[in-house]
Each structure stands twice: as structure tokens, then as C-alpha cells.
Amino acid sequence: MSQIEKTNVYNRERSKTQVKSTVLKKTSQALAALMIVSMLLPVLAFAGIKFDVNGLKYDKYSKTVSGSVYVTKDTYKENSNVTFGVYSDSDLKNVLDATYSAPFSKTTVDGVTYYNFNINLSSSNVPDTVYVQTYYGASYGIGNVYDLVYVQNSGKEPYYPSSGSYGPGGGFGGSFINNGVIEVSGDSVDAFTLERAFENSKEVKIKIKGEKLAMPADVLAEALKKGAISVTIINDNGTITLPLAALKLEALAKELGAELKETKINVTIAKVTGTADEDVTKAVYAAGGNPIATAVDFNVTASGNSKSVNVDFGNTYVSRTLNVNKNLDAKKATGALYNETTKKLSFVPSTFESKDGQTVATLKRNGNSIYTVIEANKSFEDLASHWSKADVEMLANKLVVEGAADKQFQPDRNITRAEFAALVVRSLGLNSVTANTYFTDINGSSWYAGAVATASQAGLINGYEDNTFRPDAQITREELAAMIIRALSYAGVASNVSESNQTQLLAKFKDSSKIVWAKKEIAAAVNAGIINGLTDDTIGSAEKATRSQAATMLKRYLKLADFIN
Template sequence: MKLRQLNIMVVIMLCLSLVPVTAFANSVAVSINAIGSVAQGGNVDISGTSALDEVIIKVLRPDNSVVFYTIAPVSEGKFSSSFTLAGRETTGTYKVVAGQADQVGTLNFNVTAASTGGTGGSVPIGTIETPGAGKPITPPTSNASPVTVDTSKNVVSSETASNGRAATIVKQEDAALADALAKAAKQDNHGDAPIVFIAYDNPAGETVQFNLSSAVLAAAVTGAPNTIISLQTNDGEYSLPLSIIDFAAIAQSLGAASTGVSIQVTIAAAGADLDAEIKKNALGISTSQLGKAIEFTITAAGNGKSVELNQFGSVYVERNVVLAAPADVAHTTVVLYDPLTGKFSFVPAVFEKQADGSMKITFKRNGNSIYAVLSSTKSFNDISKHWAKADIELLASKLVVNGVTDSSFAPNNQITRSEFAALLVRSLGLSLDAASADFTDVKSSDWFAGAVGAAVKAKLVDGFSDKSFKPNDTITREQMAVMIARAITAAGIASNAAGESNDSLAPFNDKASISGWAQTAVAQAVEAKIITGMTEDTFFPSANATRAQAVVMLKRLMQYAHFIN
């Protein structure tokens, strides 16, 4: 009997020894392949096997904040994914977590310091990088080092965004946001605004809405009112200055306590239908679209209500996108697209070629909308030998100046008050506003009504005591200087020319003929090298300017304001 039992046990053991280990996969649902050490800025390749249909992959930094997150499908028992580390990523031991619920596998790997030899690999202070592609994105004039917000406790869901489109909603955890804001405010930002950075690694083209606590942001403003929240996806980046948000007024308008209000920033690549519409309308004005259009919106929500935030006064909010291929800066421009009219208008933008050959575009405007990048080459028959040919073609290609006809610019014609107002409005990227043009000699049907109204609203121009604007009068050089000085202020640039007018005007023998009301403005324009004398020692304040002269002044103004390269 005992011998029979022993024989049965031997048979069972032999059978078990022939059963593959994968038959017990329930206890080991995920296995991750080993990962070697990875240098800062390097690629991390994650792969493994699993009995699940799909696995959630998270990679944690040494401080347990999330550096990478994705959902990978499992095909024939295998899964894989990869991402690129930031050039300034923390060194140390990172953890990969893959699986679902309690069926997970983990693996550690090391991130080492990048080599400092040679000419590449380093990332300048103040640079942050896109979540997936490693493209540097930062306000180009900032020396502040962005503080990365811990996103490990964020809640991510799929819902309908504030713009009505299906989107991934990223709710930033309040405590982590408050901690990052406090750290950014306390550190040495080298004289620039504190910046905190939140990124979401979305599939390209997927709409992302970041939800931030209004109460947390309002608290940060009390100690550091110029703080910037940099929100970034793989489609674009939005630098949100907290100074543009009136938190108390928003809460009151929504009838909600500040703790119940959410500031929602949406970054959405244009859908196929809208992109096709933009391409078609671009061809209609002899331009072509580069890349995909993108839309940015800010909404405040609370108490079951919402309000869109879209008027930022003289604060120009920066956004960043990256073109995969280089572009000719002189013939490339960012535009606002109006889907109601199908028309485009210039948006201030600076182009920067990156080490990998791509083109980073930093554009800014005092409102939100749909934006596209266009390539255009424009010239006129009557400027082929004109001294201002290059500047006229530059601003015409950027949709800032128009000809008197499609083929003629009339460069030597004297420019009128309405024409110069229109040029300033376009160069600042302002929206037309015919309703604000309340003058007896400006009709709503006039081509310049919207531009004059926008100029009045931005405090670029004034009318006369008889409530007229005199749109067809020629404009003098000192009048232009006043409008340019006001445009500099409208662009958010401070000036100290008021205390230096005597020095700036000293070279001009006719400085006494400059009207008292224009002297400070002329000094500011001369100091900024936007307007020069007619000769080395004469300014001729009452002389009229030509259309070509106005274009040259406008180009200098835009470069001074960093509105073009």
C-alpha cells in the first residue's frame, strides 16, 4: 500500500516538472526586462512580458514623482514603450512600475550624469523640455530655473473639455502645486519671474485640459504676483502669468468661494476638419500652412458655471510650439485664424533653430484663439529697386503691411493717420474693434474703422477736440513718434526716456521746434533707434513720412519689442 502511494507521488512530481512556469502566471502577471544605466538626456527603453491585455507603465524619480506615464498594449504576451529623459533630469535610482491593480512588476535602473565633454548635451539654465520629444521649451528671455511640480498624485480622466471637445483632463494635486509655487518664489530667479512647470505626455494631437486650483494660485500671487505657470504637452506650451487673473472677481462672477473655482487651461491641436479649412484659406491668400494649427483657451469654472478668460490688456502671454523642420524666418509667420471669417492676422513671434534642426516658435498675444504657422513670399512691382525693398517684403510676407493693390505698394506716397494706425494695430497683434472708433468722420463701413477703434482702445491714438479723427490727413514725424511710444507701452515695455529727453534730442539743431507734447515720445523713439533724424543734426518733426519710411520704423519697433526676429 505504502509502495503504491509512493509511486503515485513520484508520477505527480514528474508531471509537475513538465508543466511550463507560465502556467502559474497569475502570481507573476508582469515581467520587466532589465534596463542598463541611462545618461541624462538619453532614451529609456522599457519592455517585458505580461498575461494582461494592456499594462499601465509609470516611471518614478528618486523622490517618487512621475517622470513618465503611458498605457501600453500587450501583443502576443509582450509590451514595450520608450521615452527621452530631460537633459537636466535628476540622477539616481529610478523605478519602473508596470501592470494593473495588484498585478504589477517593478524594476530599478540608474540615471547617470551626462558627459560634459564636447559641445553638445548640456541644457541652459531655465530650459524645460517637452514630455516625450525632448525639445527645449522656455520663455526665451528668462534666467529663472523652472520648478517641476510633482504630478504623481494627479487625477487623469477622459471627459469633455471646456471647449466642448473630448479631452484628457489633468487635475493637478493642490499640495504639490502649492509646494512648487513656494519653492519657485523663494529661490534665486536671477531677477526674472518665478516659473513652475507642469507637463503631460499625451499622444500627439490629443486635447489636454489642465485643472488648477484657483485658491492655490491666488495664495501664490500674494507673495509672488509675477509667477508664471508653464503648462506643456507634446503639442505645445502655454506660459500662464498669474498676474492676468483677477481671482476675487472671477469667484464673485461665478457666485462661488475661491476654494470651489478651477482655472482650466486647454491645449488642443486642430481637428482634421479645421486644419483642412485653414489650409484651404491659406492657399486663397497665396500662403501655405506649416505643421498643424493649435488652440489655447483659459476658462474659470465653479458653482456649475464657467467663464472664458480672453482679454489680458497689455500683458502678452507666451506660447511655444515646435516645427519638425527648419523654416525661413523671413517668410514664416504665426497667425491668428478667425473661423467665422476665414481670415488670418499677424501674431508676434520669434523663431529659434534648435540643435536637432527643428524650429522652436515663441509667439505671444494678449488673448487666446486658434493659431497657425504660414509660409509666404510677397513682393510688389514698384519696389524692385527701392531702398526699403527688404523691409517691405519682410512685413508683407508676415501679413503686417498691404499694398495699395495686389501688385503695387506705392512706397513714396505719404502715409495717412488711418494707415499708420492700422499698421500699428497689426504689428501688435491686436483684434479689430470698430465699435470703439467713436468719431464723426469714421464710419463702421470704412476699411480702417476696426483698426482705428482698436488703436483707440489700446490708447495708441487720440481724436481731436471736435470729435473727429481726420483719418485721411497725412501724419507728421512727431505724431508718429507719439504713436510709437504708446505702442511700446502697449507692448508691455517700460521706458526711462522721460528722464533722458535732453540727451537724446541734443544732437538735433531743430529740437526746439519739436512740440512740447511730443518731446518725450520723440526722445524715447530716438533712444530705441526706431526713428532717426533726417540728417545727423536735424529731426524735422513736422515733416510727413512716406509709406516706406513708416514700414522701416515699424520693423524697428517690432524688433525692439521682440515681436519679430
């Protein structure tokens, strides 16, 4: 017989018996003494007692807590006691009422004994929320495993801890709040603890001992409605901060065909080991770098209705952190994504901070993958005395730009529209989409087909009126500025300027009238410090852009977006 069936049978039996419960009252001091001693003496039994949360109710106005608890056949003892404490606070210090060694109406169904209780609170003042705790099988002053639930006067479903049993110092179902951080010993956080945390902070942190954590989606959705911002999961491998708005919880539940209360958000922060770790290391060296952090697999999924789907963050950049095992020069280091299909690394927007003798890398990206941190020191022979040397070499170390030939960057060569589209896609850390016919002149087998398709899907590029992209045409400074401003917008940085400000910003350039269509984009780029004039009084919007100019503008926008430091 299932637990639900047992409960239904019990409810029928209870309605027949109509046995009125009587409750012996003990003072709060006696219960406090019981709790203190119980912390000092050994636990007598495990499991034992659980609340039937379906029938648990709290009526603030009649000052009544009612419901039932049940024990299994293996745990049940004829003369054992059932003890209750009702508290007004989550720390279980302020006792509203307590009962001990009290007779209850009870019914036994298929080896499970149910105790029906009705507690009339003696406290003069009662809150909107109470915390109800029960022991079973303890002699006076001797500790035992207990059960705890959180009940609201509103009639909202009680929050029930995930593990179902507790011991002295055991925390709430393996979860407890310590200095504002939820500490979880298992692989899930219970709704009770998570909601309590969001009541006190809009940005909750959860520290886990393992590599996986499941969170109830309905609690996250409710917290978001009340203004909560994020939840950060922390373990020894790294951290990940999930913006609640980016999770689209209702849409995920719908995709799974599940109720929101049945949906879980599952987070994995797992160290990469074995052959996969060896492959990542090979990819680091192949990219011309050295590994300076452990490779970690960050994965976020939603599950429910016996299904699982990856969480799509859309355009929202999710922050992860990795500990770096050395002091470093931020200009020579970068976060990197490992592609398990191509077995290659690519740039991930990342910044570095040293704190308390430890360097931490913060990687920002809107997708699941394996991440690591590398350090490189690349140089090009034809940049020795070039004005763009520092910017180009920084972006080369970060896997954003590449040389045109062995040890050559060719800084003054003009750059094509396809080449720059690929750089912008790379700088945003975007996954390449399958090449398709966005434009009539893009051959699906061309090296740039995927990059152009990705840039088009992300709204970074537009084609011409004849539905062509003209990938091999040399890009103009006007077109380059427009792509950069769109990339900045994709990264979540507002850059628009008013029409009056546009006129003012462009007035100092005597050739601004030659700007064909991107007046607002060039004004925004000038305002943001991304683009400068060719001279003090010319903007050169129709001039062809060079590889060095493109790299420098990329560097400026990446800094402005806080994607590098």
C-alpha cells in the same frame, strides 16, 4: 445618502461611542520592507480606502496625527488591516512613524465603515508638514492601493489628491513630479502636487497627456502671494505659459459668483482637425503663404458655480509655442491667428528658435484663438532698388503690411492717419473691437472704423480738440513717432527718457524747436533707435511720413519688443 450626510452620521456615532483607539507600532524598517515588496507584487484591489479630510488634523507640538478613514461596503472585509505611515518628506522616504494591523474604533453607517485613528509620533523631531499614507486590505508584505494626504500643523485644510486612489508607481492622483516637472495622466492636477511644485519653483511646468487641464485657482492665488511667477502647460501640440498675475483670480471667482477654492482655471491645447483644419489651410494659401505647423486651439477659461468665463489677460502678452516642421528663415515666417468668423489669418507677434534639430515658434498674444505658423516669400516690383526693400518684404511675409496694388507697394506715397493706426493695431495682434463713436468724423461703415476704435481703446491714438480723428489726413513724423512709442509701451517695453536726456537727444537737430507737442515721444523714439533724422541735423517732425518710413519704424519697434526676430 450623500457622502457628507454619511460623514455627519458617523461623527455623531463616534461622539457617542467615545471608543479610545489603540495603536500597535511597527518600526520604520518593517514598513519600508512592506513598501518595497508591495512595489514588486500585484495590486490586490482598487479604490478601497479614503481619508476623511474634514476631520484630519496634525498637531506638531503634541506630535499627534488624528482623523478617520472610510471604506465602502463593496471593499470592506471584516478581518482586513488598516495600515498607516507618516512621513516628513514628499518622497515618502523618511518615516516618522508607522502602524500596521492595528485595532481602531470603527463605525459603520449605510454601508460605509469608518476607522477613527490617533497616531502619537515616536520620532523625536517633527516638521511643520507631514505626509500621511494609508493602506487597506493588505496582508503583510503584499501591495495594495493606498491613499495619501498632505497635512500642515497650521490647521490649513489638508490637500487631497484628485483621483482618490493610488497604486505602486501610480503617482499622486495621476500627478507626480519628475525632474521638476509635474506629469499629469488625467485632465486635472491636484492641489497637493501643485503646491509642492510651487514650494520648489516660482515657474512651474505641467506636462499633460491629453489636451485639457484643470488647475485649482486657490493654489495658484496662494502661490502668487508667495512670489510665484507662472505656470506652463505642455503637451504634444504645444505649450502655453500663464503669468499668474495676469489671471486676476479673485476677480474671476467673483465674476463666477464662486469661492476661490471652488474655482478652476481650465487650459485647452487642442490640435485643430476636420473641417476647421481644412479652413485654416485654405486661409494660409489665401494669405499667400504655406503651412509649416499644425493649427492648434489655445483656450483658457475659469469655471465655478456651474458657470464658465473666458480669461481676459488685459494687456499682458501670453507666450505659446508650436513646433515647426522644417528649418526656416525667420524673416519669411510668422505666427498667425485664424479668425473663425472671417476665415482669415492675421499677424501674431512671434519669434523662432532652433534647438536640438527642432524649430520652435513662440507666439505672444493676449487672447484665446486658433494659432498656426506660415511661411511666405512676398516681393513688390517697385521695391527692386528701394532702400526699404528688406524691411517692407519682411513685414509683408509676416502679414503686417500689404501692397497698395498688384505687385506694387508704393513706398514713397504718404500714409494716412487711419492707415497707420490700422498697421499699429495689426502689429500688436489686437482683436478689433466693434466700431463706435469715439470720434465724430468716423463713419462706422468705413474700412478703418474698427481699427481706429481698437487703437483708441488701447490708448494708441488721440484725436483733436474738436473730437475728430481726421482719418484721411496724411500722418506727420511727429504723430507717427508718438503712436510707435505708445505701441511699445502697450507691449510692455519701457521707453521714457528724463527731461534732461530729452534735451540732450534732440539738441543735435537744429529744427527740434518745431516739434509741436510730442517732444518726449520723439526723444524716446530717437533714444530707442526707432526714428532717425531726415538728415544728420534735421528731425523733420512736421514732414509727412511715407509708407516705407512707416514700415521701417514698425520693424524697429517690433524687434525692440521682441515681437519678431
